[in-house]
Amino acid sequence: MDLTIGPIQFFWTGEHWLRFYKELAGDPSVTRVVLGEVVCSKRQPFFQTLLPEVVDLLGAAGKDVVLTTLALITHDRERSQTRDLFALGLEVEINDLSALSHVPEGTPFSVGPLVNVYNEGTLGWLAEKGARRVCLPPELPPDSITHLAAAGRDLGVAIEVWGYGRLPLAISARCYHARLHGRGKDACQFVCAEHPDGATVNTLDGTPFLAMNGVQTLSAAHANAARMVDDLVAKGVAALRLSPQTQDFDRIRTLFRDRLEGRIDEKAMLAAMPDLPYADGYLRGEAGASW
Template identity: 40%
Template structure:
């Protein structure tokens, strides 16, 4: 832990975007005040807009622009070809790797690595064990509360940083089945790459027409956007090292700017929280942070307290 200002990170793009869209997106991110950029495909190995060599080339370009680059791995591996790609990422020899499952952790033993939200680290005993293997930063599992984080921060292993998702759809679950293909009555092996049609996921509504979940291939996300900007002072008080923003197809650069401004000028937090709400295509949620149901929202009360 440290008492310095937390850094801003940009998580891996969770959706299937075209090659040109990805390159244009990261070209734009170079100009933002984000400190750390995670690169790579974490959802489905069929999404091959960029090959492994392309990701590595992009990583070098971003690093030359002054960004800290981390290579992210798949969260669910099902084939030998996916293990081959995983081994190449883990053995890249230049960039730190975000392990999104325990197979990656095993391959990364002895090297510095990050664990993503899909690695279930729920106590400091687990963190201590992974720190012995090379863990240098962990991302808080999204279902854990601020109280749990506070307890874990108090006994965090030396040399291990903490990263918290502060904005984006919540990654909830993974399955061997592709839900996007199923929504179009297509088999997973012949999905026709329908994920390309949904640059921010396919919204699933409840019977009363309320947005409930977002389908992203094999991943299930929340429809609402997790937003911890109103809790920024609380997060900083716990000496969190990195604040993660999950990329969206629109307004990511504006979202980064808002979080950066609030870190530099905390007096504008209430006003910027309202600005951020206007950029969201769906309602926000923050229930997990407060130990409540994930879909709950405490932000309005927090905004009121801010004045």
């Protein structure tokens, strides 16, 4: 099983962004990196000019480099940016189904976790269109993963599963960060940059529950497939997706790689993980928040 690094879900400064990928280029445990903005098109100008350098850097380090689309494409500007993505000659990961309209005939593509692939019918239809890899929606229960991994094998589609990081639970036209500051989305002043791992949303009795990240809502807990690795390997899952965060991400990558290569067992892996609230309920067929 391989490791894919998902796109950075949060708004990081250009400097932080570049530093993250430079470090990643030197990490042999990672085979595939999905780059680009998935949450909010207003963030794109802040790292767009750095993108070619990072693509070259990761490519030279032998990584498969993939570009993501936005998760919610509404404006004409966003539509044309999506069309332009396919002209760059790199593999594209579709995270809004409308991007399928822009895939040049015969070009293979991949499908990200924010497209609803819930069953064999949808997987088969996407495979016919040229999908070669699908990262399943995190919500899927273990039975569905079993069926889709088997169907993926028959169709020649690699199936990836969300392995680590705050879960993307919802996307909206409304910006919650702007709303929190009494502003509209158009006048957001990029307040989401203040929370480079998302702003934790607590219940009124103080339990961390969700996290807001601009127009996106995530889990407060970090999804963590550490206890499900053997199960997912047995199901034939091709890769685990790790979602970038600011703290200890190098340690998390190393732990997953060591576990996949049999250098450490589950207990040792869990003991070495950062002290964070975790969740793996979806992978066990329970409420997503449970652990």
